Amino acid sequence: MDDKVDDVSRDDVPAPSRRKFLAQASAAAGAMAVPPAALAENGANLPPNVPEWSRTQGRPFLSPAYGLPSPFEKDVVRVLPNPPAAFPTGTRTPLQELKGSITPNGLFFERHHANVPMIDPREHRLMVHGLVERPLIFSMSELMRLPAVNRIHFIECAGNSSAEFTRPTGKTAQEVHGLLSNAEWTGVMLSVLLREAGARPEARWLLCEGADAASMTRSVPMEKAMDDAMVVYAQNGERLRPEQGYPLRLLLPGFEGNMNIKWLRRIKLGTQPWHTREETSTYTDLMPDGTARQFTFAMEAKSCVLSPSGGQKLDVHGYHEIYGVAWSGRGRITAVEISTDAGKTWQRARLQEPVLPRALTAFRADWHWDGKPCVLQSRAIDETGFVQPTRARLIAARGTASSYHYNAIQSWNIDANGGVTHVHA
Numbered sequence: 001m002d003d004k005v006d007d008v009s010r011d012d013v014p015a016p017s018r019r020k021f022l023a024q025a026s027a028a029a030g031a032m033a034v035p036p037a038a039l040a041e042n043g044a045n046l047p048p049n050v051p052e053w054s055r056t057q058g059r060p061f062l063s064p065a066y067g068l069p070s071p072f073e074k075d076v077v078r079v080l081p082n083p084p085a086a087f088p089t090g091t092r093t094p095l096q097e098l099k100g101s102i103t104p105n106g107l108f109f110e111r112h113h114a115n116v117p118m119i120d121p122r123e124h125r126l127m128v129h130g131l132v133e134r135p136l137i138f139s140m141s142e143l144m145r146l147p148a149v150n151r152i153h154f155i156e157c158a159g160n161s162s163a164e165f166t167r168p169t170g171k172t173a174q175e176v177h178g179l180l181s182n183a184e185w186t187g188v189m190l191s192v193l194l195r196e197a198g199a200r201p202e203a204r205w206l207l208c209e210g211a212d213a214a215s216m217t218r219s220v221p222m223e224k225a226m227d228d229a230m231v232v233y234a235q236n237g238e239r240l241r242p243e244q245g246y247p248l249r250l251l252l253p254g255f256e257g258n259m260n261i262k263w264l265r266r267i268k269l270g271t272q273p274w275h276t277r278e279e280t281s282t283y284t285d286l287m288p289d290g291t292a293r294q295f296t297f298a299m300e301a302k303s304c305v306l307s308p309s310g311g312q313k314l315d316v317h318g319y320h321e322i323y324g325v326a327w328s329g330r331g332r333i334t335a336v337e338i339s340t341d342a343g344k345t346w347q348r349a350r351l352q353e354p355v356l357p358r359a360l361t362a363f364r365a366d367w368h369w370d371g372k373p374c375v376l377q378s379r380a381i382d383e384t385g386f387v388q389p390t391r392a393r394l395i396a397a398r399g400t401a402s403s404y405h406y407n408a409i410q411s412w413n414i415d416a417n418g419g420v421t422h423v424h425a
């Protein structure tokens with residue numbers, strides 16, 4: 001479980017160059033007085049005209065039973081992997097289109113190993129057995145009678161961004177890093193269930209199993225189960241979507257996506273990990289020396305600039321606010337630094353409150369684009385002191401044989417026309 005990248009990337013965080021940042025920010029404040037380019041158009045619906053939609057009644061309730069986004073937002077959708085896979089197994093969140101840190105339920109990424117089971121909640125049960133005083137079987141209504149909590153946490157697939165180990169593939173943040181989403185989850189702390197069942201002192205590991213045809217099964221250490229693990233039945237206020245594990249899912253905040261067992265049906269307590277398929281033939285990390293790391297649970301600190309980002313275009317010189325998200329499976333984000341010169345110099349970004357542990361944290365920084373080509377990067381630092389590594393550093397430590405836990409700094413190239421593309425800088 002020990003991590004090499006921690007050791008190699010904890011160093012070399014130059015103090016942010018504050019004076020330079022302030023100088024840039026005041027230049028930026030002046031530039032903000034310039035009206036946005038869109039107002040220069042002279043359409044019939046623009047001031048001083050009264051727009052057509054003010055002159056007649058609107059349409060009746062568009063979708064009264066369950067609301068939908070404006071039809072003008074029809075391109076803000078999940079996408080299948082690019083390049084297309086023979087057997088697509090996941091969809092990606094349009095990170096660069098989202099303005100807050102919570103992922104709307106219809107845009108939450110998906111990763112299924114045997115598609116989506118359609119489970120009748122009345123016939124779903126959670127069994128807790130093994131090294132317990134009282135084996136228990138919970139119905140959904142029994143679970144929902146227990147004291148509940150709301151917690152905001154991200155889930156990131158361990159294989160997110162894995163193509164980056166070899167070459168820059170996707171164009172957009174969605175294509176490159178979209179196996180990542182963040183929600184407010186509601187459910188019961190797993191520690192409550194384990195106390196109900198009376199976990200025996202010798203129980204050190206839990207086997208957690210899903211009810212899908214993949215019978216997704218992972219071993220979870222007791223410390224995590226008693227710390228912040230939850231069994232959740234709601235996301236962003238409504239019951240889980242079928243794709244997210246309806247009616248019940250395991251939530252292990254900050255741990256690799258795969259361990260967050262959907263359609264959770266069974267928890268067995270034992271003394272040892274089970275070495276299931278998902279922790280032997282997959283979700284282990286092959287290192288350059290031929291050994292494999294196993295049980296690399298926490299997703300390490302990572303960040304990505306979303307505005308501007310791949311596929312977008314800067315159409316004016318002058319002020320732009322850099323926007324992005326940062327996250328760490330080890331706790332809170334303590335700082336995000338931005339470079340506009342391919343990592344030569346760094347300045348501090350502003351973090352958006354609330355900054356929660358193991359949750360997406362939005363960051364912003366003022367930037368004055370002078371119209372010259374440049375490379376934009378962000379790097380996240382978390383409360384353990386971990387610094388998001390450069391790609392070179394990550395690969396020096398881990399090689400390129402592994403396809404999991406890629407968390408290197410993302411580079412966006414900005415050309416003289418304002419076009420933004422994905423590069424390895």
Ligand SMILES: Nc1nc2c(c(=O)[nH]1)N[C@H]1C(S)=C(S)[C@@H](COP(=O)(O)O)O[C@H]1N2
Nearest residue numbers: 109110111112113157210216244257258262
């Ligand atoms: N039962 C079950 N749980 C599962 C999976 C699965 O296929 N079956 N996929 C796992 C993987 S690999 C990931 S990354 C996350 C994805 O969660 P999401 O589809 O809600 O985004 O669920 C995990 N839990």
Ligand SMILES: [Mo]
Nearest residue numbers: 157158257258
């Ligand atoms: Mo995953």
